[in-house]
Amino acid sequence: MDMEDGTAINKKDLARATIVKALLELDFGKSEKLARINSVGSGWEKDDIEIVLPYHPDGIVIPKVESFDQVEWANKIIEAGN
Secondary structure, X not given: OEOXXXXXXXXXXXXXXXXXXXXXXXXXXXXXXXXEOOOOOOXXXXXXXXXXXXXXXXXXXXXXXXXXXXXXXXXXXXXXXX
């Protein structure tokens, strides 16, 4: 479920809300429930993680990773939310 490039700038909040609703209401069967955040440094990435994390996606997809530091940053946010 995409909050990044597939989502227009003026639709970021709607995308987040739609993902939360999907995580709450849909049966994904055996499919993984992955939430693709905005790239680290975009200004939206932290809110993306914090909004969907309480609804237990199976994973967070971090696009356009350029360094291990970005993965570590996301990991800290995820660990803080659990």
